[in-house]
Each structure stands twice: as structure tokens, then as C-alpha cells.
Amino acid sequence: MTVTGPETALFEQQRRRLFGLAYRMLGSAAEAEDVVQDAFLRWHGADRQRIEALPAWLAKVVTNLCLNRLTSARARRESYVGPWLPEPVLTGEGALGPLETVEQRDSVSMGVLILLERLTPPERAVFVLREAFGYQHREIAELLDIDEAHSRQLHLRARRHVADTRARFTAGNDEQRRIVERFLAATLEGDVAGLEKLLAEDVVSWADGGGTVTAARRPIVGRDRVLRYLLGMGGRPEIAVVRTEIAEVNGHPAVLFELGGALMAVLALEVGQDRVTAVRLVVSPAKLAFVAAQRA
Incomplete structure (x- = not known):
């Protein structure tokens, strides 16, 4: 209509x-x-x-x-x-309205939306x-x-x-972006020492495949387990031909993964005290459709 x-x-x-x-x-x-x-x-x-x-x-x-x-x-x-x-949303162009303050950015972050x-x-x-x-x-x-x-x-x-459970971002977006860049490089290069320095001891990783794409079905808890998980992900053969891009997603820097011109994943990090406290990976095609349309 x-x-x-x-x-x-x-x-x-x-x-x-x-x-x-x-x-x-x-x-x-x-x-x-x-x-x-x-x-x-x-x-x-x-x-x-x-x-x-x-x-x-x-x-x-x-x-x-x-x-x-x-x-x-x-x-x-x-x-x-x-x-x-x-569902992740690209926010660099104001899709969710002004995000000029810490409170406004937090209100659309993955972490806060999950708490809600x-x-x-x-x-x-x-x-x-x-x-x-x-x-x-x-x-x-x-x-x-x-x-x-x-x-x-x-x-x-x-x-x-x-x-009670909210972990606020303590770094500005520029510092968060640097941490995301270091995290991505260390994961793709298999840099164990680099990842150990970036991950908090109690870091947790979640992956949302929606039951249609292979993904971890339970949270992965602790630095050692998340480290092994990330190294395994970074060592997959298809990673060599994946294109990566850092963009503002839900008010904070995140990584977009593209394969053959199609968006395959969005990875969002939660950062506190200069360490990554949470890793959230969205690979469900249904959850990626909105970001893919925004980029088209």
C-alpha cells in the first residue's frame, strides 16, 4: 500500500x-x-x-x-x-537517532539491549x-x-x-576502535600473546546462528576457552578470502565479515578497563538482513 x-x-x-x-x-x-x-x-x-x-x-x-x-x-x-x-544496525548515518552522549550510545549497545x-x-x-x-x-x-x-x-x-550487571564502556570510541583493530588482527594472525593481553579473564563469547547457521549454542566462558575458540575461528580456510571492515554498529565499533560480496557475520565487542569483556558474533542470515540492506 x-x-x-x-x-x-x-x-x-x-x-x-x-x-x-x-x-x-x-x-x-x-x-x-x-x-x-x-x-x-x-x-x-x-x-x-x-x-x-x-x-x-x-x-x-x-x-x-x-x-x-x-x-x-x-x-x-x-x-x-x-x-x-x-539484530545489529549500522548507526554511523543516524539510523537510530542521535548518539552524541555515552548514555545514548549505551542505550543501543548489544550489551544493554540484552540486559533489557x-x-x-x-x-x-x-x-x-x-x-x-x-x-x-x-x-x-x-x-x-x-x-x-x-x-x-x-x-x-x-x-x-x-x-546490577551492566558493564559500561570505559574507553572512548577512538580507543574502542583501536582495541577492535588489535583484536581483529590478533585473531586473524593467530597471535596468542596478543589475544591474551586483550581478553579479560572472565570474558564471555556468544554466537547467534538462529538455528540455520553453525554456531556455538552455548556461551563460551573464560579467557582460555574463548582464546581457543577465536584461534579456531581465525584458522578456518575461508578466512583467507574473507573481507573485513570496521564500522559503527549499535553505537560502537564492530567488525563486518563479507565473503563473495555477501555479508556473513557481524562481530561486536564489549570493552571495559581496556580489556574485551564480551564477544558477540551474529551469523544468522535473518539477523544480518537489515545491515546488508543498509550497505546496499
Whole structure:
């Protein structure tokens, strides 16, 4: 369905913000696009005279659509084959909105999106609206049809859950990029000593193949095990012809792997105290489709 006209132009001004909101809520670029399209159809069929403020009205529609999806998404992820990771998104061109502060970048990082999976849907909604978009609790209460005190309680609980296990990036993006470059070179060159210096003792590696591509189905824990895993991956014959590129993914430097012109993997690192604390590898074709489309 193609709709044009003044209402479309008004909606397009909000599209990127709405996509950023839906993505943070769902951790899925494909689902976020569906939600934004559903919101447009509702806007197209709405009584415009009853809409006092379009941004707030659309934010409420998108938030509620995401809350409806989160319940079924949680059930699907419980039966997911292997570790579940968010869909990566290239953010260098502002696909998820401004990422000018540490807090904004953290709000779309792989690590934080995974932590948000532990929250209830209402907690996640309040956390995203408050932390990533700066909504006041009075505004959040109106969006979620709750009272302001309840919004504050949900936000407090969400922040406690996230803060308990959140590992903040301590280095700036330039330093993170240097660490990613060193990590990639050491992995491809089989540099044991180099990797040992980069990996934290309690580093954990996750791989998301979605049950369609061969990948480790359980987290790999500890420096020695992750080291052997990385050396095995770097020693595969196909690595010799793989093209690599460092790009901004989910607000931080990551590695893209391309083989024969097709995107094969996205590798995101979490860095704390100048050491790699987490390795997240997305190889599921379904999870790579959005980044591949962004690069086309």
C-alpha cells in the first residue's frame, strides 16, 4: 500500500525517531520496521482533529504496539536455538537517532539491549522512554496510561536490574576502535600473546546462528576457552578470502565479515578497563538482513 500526501510528509519527519524507539523496545530491526509501518497506517486512518500533538500520539502508538509484541517475543526467545542476540544496525548515518552522549550510545549497545530482555515489558518501555529519549515521568505516564508514581517505580526497578550487571564502556570510541583493530588482527594472525593481553579473564563469547547457521549454542566462558575458540575461528580456510571492515554498529565499533560480496557475520565487542569483556558474533542470515540492506 502506497500513500502519499501532506500526512505522509508529516509522518516521515518522525520515522527515524519512531524506528529508534521501536528498535530499543524490541531488539529487532525487522520488527521495528513493521511497527513503524503499522503506526503509519493508524495515523493515516486516524481522526486528525483529535490529535493534539503528533510526536506524542505516534510515540504512544509505537510504544503500545511494541508492548503487544514483547509478550509473544519473549515466548519465541525461550525456544530460540542457541543464544539470542539483537539484530545489529549500522548507526554511523543516524539510523537510530542521535548518539552524541555515552548514555545514548549505551542505550543501543548489544550489551544493554540484552540486559533489557530481563525487564518486564512495562519496565522496558519506561526505561527506554526515560533513558534514551529523555521523557519526563509525567509524559511517560500519559503514554502508558499509568500514574506518574507508577512510572517512577518502574524506572527505578529497571535501572536497578540493568545497573546490577551492566558493564559500561570505559574507553572512548577512538580507543574502542583501536582495541577492535588489535583484536581483529590478533585473531586473524593467530597471535596468542596478543589475544591474551586483550581478553579479560572472565570474558564471555556468544554466537547467534538462529538455528540455520553453525554456531556455538552455548556461551563460551573464560579467557582460555574463548582464546581457543577465536584461534579456531581465525584458522578456518575461508578466512583467507574473507573481507573485513570496521564500522559503527549499535553505537560502537564492530567488525563486518563479507565473503563473495555477501555479508556473513557481524562481530561486536564489549570493552571495559581496556580489556574485551564480551564477544558477540551474529551469523544468522535473518539477523544480518537489515545491515546488508543498509550497505546496499
